[in-house]
Every structure is written in C-alpha cells, then in structure tokens.
Amino acid sequence: MKIGFVQFAPALGRLEATMQALERLIPRAAGASLLVLPELCNSGYNFRSAEEAWRTSEEVGDSVFLRLLASLCREHGFHIVSGFNERQGDHLYNSAVLVGPDGYVGRYRKLHLFMNEKDFFEPGDEGLPVFDIGACRLGMLVCFDWIFPEAWRILAMKGADVICHPSNLVLPGLAQRAVPIRALTNRVYVVTANRIGSEGDLTFTGMSTIADPKGDLLAQAPPAEEAVTVVDADVGLARDKKITARNDLFADRRPDAYGMLLAGG
Ligand code: ACM
Numbered sequence: 001m002k003i004g005f006v007q008f009a010p011a012l013g014r015l016e017a018t019m020q021a022l023e024r025l026i027p028r029a030a031g032a033s034l035l036v037l038p039e040l041c042n043s044g045y046n047f048r049s050a051e052e053a054w055r056t057s058e059e060v061g062d063s064v065f066l067r068l069l070a071s072l073c074r075e076h077g078f079h080i081v082s083g084f085n086e087r088q089g090d091h092l093y094n095s096a097v098l099v100g101p102d103g104y105v106g107r108y109r110k111l112h113l114f115m116n117e118k119d120f121f122e123p124g125d126e127g128l129p130v131f132d133i134g135a136c137r138l139g140m141l142v143c144f145d146w147i148f149p150e151a152w153r154i155l156a157m158k159g160a161d162v163i164c165h166p167s168n169l170v171l172p173g174l175a176q177r178a179v180p181i182r183a184l185t186n187r188v189y190v191v192t193a194n195r196i197g198s199e200g201d202l203t204f205t206g207m208s209t210i211a212d213p214k215g216d217l218l219a220q221a222p223p224a225e226e227a228v229t230v231v232d233a234d235v236g237l238a239r240d241k242k243i244t245a246r247n248d249l250f251a252d253r254r255p256d257a258y259g260m261l262l263a264g265g
Helices: 015-029 050-055 064-076 143-147 149-157 174-186 235-239 259-263
Strands: 002-007 034-036 079-088 091-100 103-109 130-132 137-140 162-166 189-193 209-211 217-220 227-232 242-244
Touching (some): 002 189, 015 064, 034 162, 034 189, 064 079, 064 091, 064 103, 079 103, 091 137, 091 162, 103 137, 143 162, 143 174, 149 174, 162 174, 174 209
Parallel strands (some): 137 162, 162 189
Antiparallel strands (some): 002 227, 079 091, 130 137, 189 209, 209 217
C-alpha cells in the first residue's frame, strides 16, 4: 500500500481558503491508499478567543469540510485522516477524523491537550480506537499525544499497522526526532502530518515525517514549505513483532511489573 501526508498551512478561521488549498494539493497524492492531514485542519490552531474556537468548529454530521474530504476520497479511492475542530453539543474536541470513499468512518478525540488548548477543548473521552480500512488497520494520535508512550503502545497492541498523527507542532524538532523511535519500539508505520506557517506568536515546524517499523525514516518534508509525499508501506512488516528468533515485542512484555502505569504513578 502507499501512505502519505499533506503538509500545508490551514487558514485560521477561513475554511473556504483551506478547502481551496486542499483541492489543489490532495490530487498530487493520487495512488495513495491513506493520506494524513494536519491537526485542526478545518479551523486553524491559535484561537484568539473561545468564540473563535467555537465559530470555526463543525459537527461531524454537518461539515462542509468532511463533505469535501469524502468527495476527494471517492474521486481518488483513498482514505484520509485529518485533524478536525469538532463540536458536539456544548463541547469542542480536538479530534482526528477518518474519512473514506463512503464518507465519515470514525474519530479519535485528543487525550492530551497542549497549552492553551485546555481553554477551548474537552480532553478526549473515547479512548484509542483502531479502524480496519482493508489495506491496513490504523490508529490516530494528535500532535502532543506524541510524548506519551502509553498511547502508542495501546494502539499497537490493538493491532494498528499505521499510526496517523495529525499535528501542529511548535517545539522545534522534538516530535520529529521521537517519531521514528515510536515506530521502532512498536513496530508500526507512523505518518506525522505537520503544518507550516505562523499564527500570532506561534510558528509551526513542518518536517512532516514517515517512519517504518524498523525505525527508518522513509520521508521528511522541509520545515517551511508545502509538501505532498507518498511512500510504499508493507503492512506485513508491521504485523511481524519478532525482534529476534527468541524475542517478540508483545509476548516478552512484563505487565506484572507495569502495574504503576495503571495506578497513575
Ligand atoms: C500540539 O499539541 N499542537 C503541540
């Protein structure tokens, strides 16, 4: 299968401009099975007020942004994972959504909120789902989730072959260095789709990254330019959890010694 990312700058509060950019960029990924877009792609990131966060949110069932993604998926035969400013009832979630040729498939709500996100969003309340899209099984994490190894491990243990990671990274280079190691220690593919550009006092760091289950870097975009990148991925490699002839990533775990993780420290 082929997996990829679109690195660009979503336009804060200007959904029409963001959708025009995606209509221009996404067709360049034709031939991919799975494409990942940045965090909060339908809204932008650095809200100046709660009102702005609210105004730029959409409901999953009534989203022009998701309708555009679904039509691009139908046209090109791929699935897309995108960051999504999600409204449900009185609440906002910093979500990742999975869309395919038949429309919306499912979502993940960011568990670990970063900095001012805590002023606007509820923390995720639906755990860490894994979805089977035929070509692979995938899980989703959003940006700052990268620093919590537990989340990656759970997705791998639930059978994810590919972890899709929509991001708006601002700490220079940290996640981009960690992602190949997350891929290696869980033997999964990781696609980190980061954004570029600035909003207010934040500058986003680009360098969207794809790593394979051996921890090898398959692709890395430049720090400040648009990029559409697609690489080959072998799902069989992600399903082989053997480290040596006598070591298996999951069978050799020692949950009897890990109780402190569940107790919360
Ligand atoms: C981040 O979680 N957007 C840094």
